[in-house]
Amino acid sequence: MKRPPLNRSLAEFGTTIFAEMSALAARTGAINLGQGFPDTDGPEEVREAAVRALRDGRGNQYPPGPGVPELRAAVCAHQQHWYGLEYDPDREVLITTGATEAIAAALLALLEQGDEVIALEPYYDSYAAGIAMAGGTRVPVTLRPDAEAGRYRLDLDELRDAVTDDTRLILLNTPHNPTGTVLSREELAAIAQLACERDLYVITDEVYEHLVFDGEHIPLATFPGMRERTITIGSAGKTFSFTGWKVGWVTAAPELVTAVRSAKQFLTYVASGPFQYAVAEALALPDAYYTAFRDDLALKRDVLADGLAAAGFAVYRPAGTYFITTDIRPLGPEISADGDGFAFCRSLPERCGVVAVPNAVFYDHREQGAPFVRFAFCKQMSVLEHAVERLKSLAA
CATH class of the missing domain: 3.90.1150.10 (Aspartate Aminotransferase, domain 1)
Structure with missing residues (x-):
């Protein structure tokens, strides 16, 4: 050949x-x-919710393309309860096959050949593959270890310098895998300001949002000017310890959700039908x-x-x-x-x-x-x- x-x-x-x-x-x-x-x-009650959905015939056939209504409503309720973010379940939520598909679909939707993507290095390995499949060029900005503080730090000047006229978006992960870094309010505010100034989209991978031990998790979409340009990605796997179910979601402005759905429909189309109903119940668990x-x-x-x-x-x-x-x-x-x-x-x-x-x-x-x-x-x-x-x- x-x-x-x-x-x-x-x-x-x-x-x-x-x-x-x-x-x-x-x-x-x-x-x-x-x-x-x-x-x-x-939780046992969440597992039983999946069994109940299977037995009741909910989700055994193709679920709706955007996700079952119960889960989309639950995602919106979750975002409002924890962060004060209001989303329309019919226009601003998309259920995906885990966060990995959400990331891949978002990159495929937003990138064209040669577009640059800034990602915090080290990064989860699917980021690099997703950028490559979408025809983008990854531009790493390295989180550097601070041995005295026992943590990793983001150099905001290095981040600003990485932006060029070809930069399309920033791919952000906080809480961060693998370093465990949780970006501070000040760091996130600086990223938001940069995205607005340079007219960038931001994809935020927030699957560890409920596993913050020091500091707090603050979604980037809560900052001024960011709701319209941020694709927020969440997942049930890390929060409820059912990683094999592969239920994730995207919340974003309508035009961004439409773009991501345009790519996602040609990946898995739909998946995890009965599990979607179970995750809807999981998101309603008490604080x-x-x-x-x-x-x-x-x-x-x-x-x-x-x-x-x-x-x-x-x-x-x-x-x-x-x-x-x-x-x-x-x-x-x-x-x-x-x-x-x-x-x-x-x-x-x-x-x-x-x-x-x-x-x-x-x-x-x-x-x-x-x-x-x-x-x-x-x-x-x-x-x-x-x-x-x-x-x-x-x-x-």
């Missing part, structure tokens, strides 16, 4: 690191703290559910973070999400493979029976992420405690 079968724009994307590390965990029997999925199901869920994850964060620090890692304690980023270099050159996160993660299951993910896969500038490794703490407490015991061997 004249050229390889894979589209050139996707040639750089092979099997995801999550598949590789999960297979390594299965092969070695290691504790998998690499891929970010819970090891227990969410106490969200508080207890967050507090449980905060406790698990601290158990794993303390254990990693005791094992010799430099730990960046996350303000949000359920991931912890660590620097492996304090472990010493032999254990840390001279700061090579890939080599370290591939050897860690044999060394102490734990699987993690190298952060370098989330960077264009691989050298920036080389010594950093991500662990997930969305697991049962007994699993985390067992992992901490195994990791102690690194300190020894």
Whole structure:
């Protein structure tokens, strides 16, 4: 053949690191703290709502293209209750097959060949693939580790300098995966001002909105001038621990929802029918559910973070999400493979029976992420405690 079968724009994307590390965990029997999925199901009443929908025949055939009315109404009620954002369920909400499809459909809808997209680096791996499939050019702005503060910081001057006449949109993720950064009100205000000044759209991935331990989650759409230019993406998977259901949503101004729906209808068209009804009930759970869920994850964060620090890692304690980023270099050159996160993660299951993910896969500038490794703490407490015991061997 004249050229390889894979589209050139996707040639750089092979099997995801999550598949590789999960297979390594299965092969070695290691504790998998690499891929970010819970090891227990969410609320029983939500699961029963899905069963009830199946039995009642709700959603077993194609649901409406925009999503079932009950879920669209529930999404609007959620946005109003938590953030004071008013949306029309018939014109300003679109239900998607998880947040990943929402991101891909938004990028396909808004981008044309050569449009530039600014994304905060490190970024979730589907961002790069989605931009490439849409014909865009990704422009990373790097969140940089502050070792003294134990957190990552956004350089607003670097962000402003990254905007050119070809910039179409900013792809924002807060709370941020993988670093756990929660952007402050001041940072978000500066981003909003920049978007308005340079006439940019912003896609905001807010799937960890209810997992903020330090600070607060503030949707960018609440800032002046941003409701009309922001596509906000949410998801049930992270909030209710049913990641396999793949129920996400978009809220935005009517013309933006119409644009995203134009792309989405040729991806999955519709999906997750009975689960949509269940998620509608989940979004109506009392505030106490969200508080207890967050507090449980905060406790698990601290158990794993303390254990990693005791094992010799430099730990960046996350303000949000359920991931912890660590620097492996304090472990010493032999254990840390001279700061090579890939080599370290591939050897860690044999060394102490734990699987993690190298952060370098989330960077264009691989050298920036080389010594950093991500662990997930969305697991049962007994699993985390067992992992901490195994990791102690690194300190020894």
